[in-house]
Amino acid sequence: MQAALDLADQGFQVALVEREPSIGGKMITLSKVFPTLDCCSCITTPKMSAVAHHPKIRLLTYCELQSVADEGPGFRATVLQKPRYVDAHKCTGCRECEYACPVTVSSPFDRGLGAYRAIRVPFSTAVPQIAVLDIDNCFLCGKCEKACSAGAVDLLQQPETFEIAAATIVMASGFDLTPVGAKKEFGGGVFRNVIDPLMMERFLAPTGPYGRVLRPGDGKEPTSIAYVQCAGSRDQTLGVEYCSRVCCMYAVKQAMLISGALPMAEVTIYYMDIRTFGKGYEQFYQNAQAMGVEFVRGKVASIHEDAEKNPIVKVELTDDGRIVERTHDLVVLSLGMLPAYQSRGAVDLPLGNDHFVAVPAPNASPCATGRSGIFVTGTAMGPMDIVDSIVSAGAVAAAVSAYIRERQDGRTAPHDQQEALRA
Amino acid sequence: MPERTIAGDGAAAPEPVRLGVYTCHCGGNIGHVVQCERVAEIIGRMPDVVVARTDPSFCSDAGQAIIEQDIKELGINRVVIGACTPSLHEQTFRNAVTRAGLNPYLYQHVGIREQDSWVHSKDPEGATEKAVHLMAAGVAKARLLTPLEPIRLSAEKRALVIGAGIAGLRCALDVARQGIRVTLVEKSPFLGGRVAQLGSVFPTDEDPLRLLHELIHAVTAHPSITVLTQSEVTGLSGYVGNFNVHVTQHSRGVEKDTAEELLAACTQTTPDEFDYGLTQRKVIYRSYPDSYPAIPAVDWEHHDGRPLQVGGRSVELRDEPRIYELTAGAIALATGFDPYEPRHGEYGYGEIPEVVTLPQLIRILARVREGEPLTWNGHPIRAMALIHCVGSRELDGVQKPHADGQVNSYCSRVCCTASLHAAVTLRQRFPDLDIYDLYQDIRTYGRGHEEIYRHARTSMVRFLRYHGDQRPEVVAAPAGDLHPVVVRVKDSLTYGEEIDVPVDLVALAVGMMPRQIDDLANMLKVSRGADRFLLEAHPKLRPVEMAVRGIVLAGTAQGPMNIQESLSAASAAAAKVAVLLGQGQVELPPFVACVNTAKCDGTGACVQACREKGAITLQTFNEDGGELRRAVVTPANCTGCGACVGVCPNRAIDVQAWTLAQYEAMVDAIGADIPGVAGADE
């Protein structure tokens, strides 16, 4: 979004292609953000609104990039508009259809721990505020159609493909979390009370599924919570050698927020190295220590469950070599970042050993990919936090606009549609 | 009792107010709860209201067309719309009234969906009553609206970039590539900054000089960039779009054709900062053999002023500073960092000659030729230790505070990878060298950095781990020992064993410190954080901008960063400059303070209340032979917070479009009993 804004503010036409029905990415699901502990929504929603209202930005939500072909000096992108089964022009976002819909389904916005209806506005601050029908969980009862006073529900909508001529393409395809079950010995995905960090974000967010911190196994308010660091990074058995950069900080941040939400709860962080390297981060870590968050240097070998479904962490304490077992109410696996961008199909781009988009000359052109005219920003090129992603977005905007201008000045007829396409 | 409670001191409109009031059903979202027709009927009876309508959806094209038609045909000159929240459609309707020829700020949006029908569905009567009052408040405010224009400041399409290290160079180039002229000011006589002092660059193992020279070439070849070396900003005034800058440039001191001759003749030397004081250089010098510009320069700070003896004649070197005056629309600060200088005695630094800093070690390595053994202080280096976090991650109460009373509690981010990269390089070049690495946490966070850590482990770098409150000690070995230095550490990797490591050299991985730029910072009125680095306006919303409009941050002036991160920050800063100056003018929303000079008597209360630097000043005017002091707002510096409004004893200052009188009128409308509404005293 930031790259799109920076480019559009310079007068370029930008087409913003988003796979999900709303923009906002992972950030909008977060609670508060480090190191300032700003409310995340307060930072993201104005950006989302700015994108939606920008006269130079064409917002294409619920769209899948199909293919990208070289054309003339630029590219021709084929984009699939997935059917919302709701007329985007008529829908007012009133959610009457959602209240009328009889089918409840798990909401990925709440990491499956909360629910919404088969037809819904994806979340309260979604942009655009337009309903979308999940046809796979719909039995076509027609209640939504009746409830909609705008006549916006359109069950006959079909997928449509269209093309965009673009001078350059910016990949801002983001990251996925390591699957919670990646390390069998930790029991993620099997034990209900071993969760991923984005779930904890949702518990801590005021808009979260329970409106408070409860463990998902049985709704108990946890009094002892543990974090297992590097549960998806720096681990060659997972093929993820790299450090995911953000896990130390989010664990420290969540620990602090938990201390605020549940003053009686004890929080333990099992770690190998604490990597609070960013501006203001080390002080943040020191504050957490002062608040009583327990930092334990140790290697977690495995997690199992007792009869009450309490997770038990088996850990080797590196400070004295002992192997101990400690029982907690809830364990958060500090999972890492995997590239969300799928190399199959859409954009043919060289990838690095870590499977993120390759950047051949990081110390000269930090945003240029191995394919001329295609740029990359944010977590599409490797793990990074929000601050670094936003700086990276600014950098890609500079690289893209210089690229377009210089090619125009250079020679050839100016391209009639200078669209920077973000996938 | 009819509505007649308008505050008398609102700005009078030049033409009679003709209001059009529109209550939207929002396809039933509002209409199913609020009786919109009744709202329209009641509001329609109010003075100045020419037309009051309802529609299923005013935001639709058809709905907007109705409003546009009313403006054109009924001469409506103030529009009030009650609909969804302003964040959704305020802009939509502003655009609609603009299309019909009305000033967009003569439009008032009233939220009666999110803040009425959706929250009072169980109380439709109350919701209707509330809608009437909210709409009446909208009408009351609309009467007092005045046409406004965005504040347009002409902006000089030139940027000033301060500092020509890698970030400044990158930023200058990226700004110039957007068609904006750049003046790049560098304090030293040569370009390139700290990167030139490195040995090789991780994670690509590149030659830093090659990287630098490519960039310097692009910068110096660019027609829109003017480079001023040996220059400093010595004066500054103005604001975004129009900063007036004085740059003082010192003479180079030598001419191209006589430079070599003079260089050869120069005998006075001074410690070479390029080698971090390990060596001496002449006071006429090049920072390094391929430095740019290639012409040597005189180090005026250290030159003793004595004439040089060249071929029997005496040549006097003279600094004749020149002052340039220029106007810049924006300023990028790329003033960089200094490596932390350990205190005398800290880990033996300054006392034991075998204790050096990591940057010094890199310079030592740069001077060891291929195939030669590594020696220092006259003896061969067979074992050495690297100590992390020197001058970083310091703890209050554990480490001694620095001269300013602070400890460096921050992490310097680059030293872990830099140390391990140095260790790996050393093991490759000197396979028999034993390396001990003493750390508290290894922070190889970046892309390709963890591989360097793995490489260090597999190439037998030996790791020892200390706790932050139990840092290692460095002491001189007893005379006669094989190695001159002993590093003593309580190692948690061996469960807290006290270990003495005898070594020939200790390298301290020193952190980054902000450059001393007090004069500049004061001139620019920019803020610094607790870590003394320059402070961004907001780490996420505006990470490369400073709170002062038009000043951006590039690279390590803001905090520790590696090369790649500095480049990204520099480019991002360039993008901000391009957005700001690309159009040749800066457009700001009109919601800024405005002084009614007829009422102002120059008390200055507003100036004291104002938190923005330079937003309000008291200026003296000559009128009718007497001198008058009046508050003057510089719109470019005003954020429209209104802190000045409440303190003015004469109500002479207001934020445009959010005036105190407007609020009073709205409050009166809300507090009033309105005829026709249930519960009103009839």
Place this chain on the structure above:
Amino acid sequence: MSTTKREGGPRGEALRSLREAHGATVKRAQALFREQRQMQQSICQFIRDTPKTVPQIAAEIGKPAHEVLWFMAALKKYGIVMETGMCGDYPLYQRSQETRE
């Protein structure tokens, strides 16, 4: 209110073919709906008058606690149940008095 005609004509035809095309998912969604309706009814029945915790509800209706909790999140979101306090470490839930249809 929707003003479109629901049956007959090309639209009816198209809806029929939509139903056919999504036969399997329609059937599955229908089964899901029935199951959910049943679960919702038994939960709401149980907590109509006295508030209960998730483990109590789970034991009563014979479903796993995590499923019950998920349902609670959904029912709470749409205003069908509400939180009324704590019982030890567990929040109590009760059927809302006024419920949106």
Place this chain on the structure above:
Amino acid sequence: MAENDRTKQPKILVLATLAGGYAGADSAGQAHADYPANTYVLPVMCPVMFPPQFFLRAFTRGIDGIIVMYSGTDSPYNVEADGTAALIDRTYSLMKEHRIDTRRLRLAAICTVCVKPFLKEVTQMAELLKGLGFVKDELAAPA
């Protein structure tokens, strides 16, 4: 509060920062939450702009309770958090002088997604006003 006999209710005025409390009220709307209808939210850039007399004036013009919702100190848009707090303090003194119950004015930090705190503030004030009644009665009461 769906009583059929609609008697006149005390009025609550909420002065909410556009970036904070006003957005929070919008969020409450998006959640279809429910709160008393005698609550009127006006957006402000920053409440620091109001002189204490403004509040006093509002109390004499039919407003019975005022909640100032600013963005607090942890908001990125924190313009004048300290100034606002000081202003409220000054206003309290003025209210005391005019013998207006100071509980009628409250300062709260509300951000964009603070639905619950928003509702809590509004409901508490509504409850309080049920007990306190109208300002005009308080002003008319003998000393």
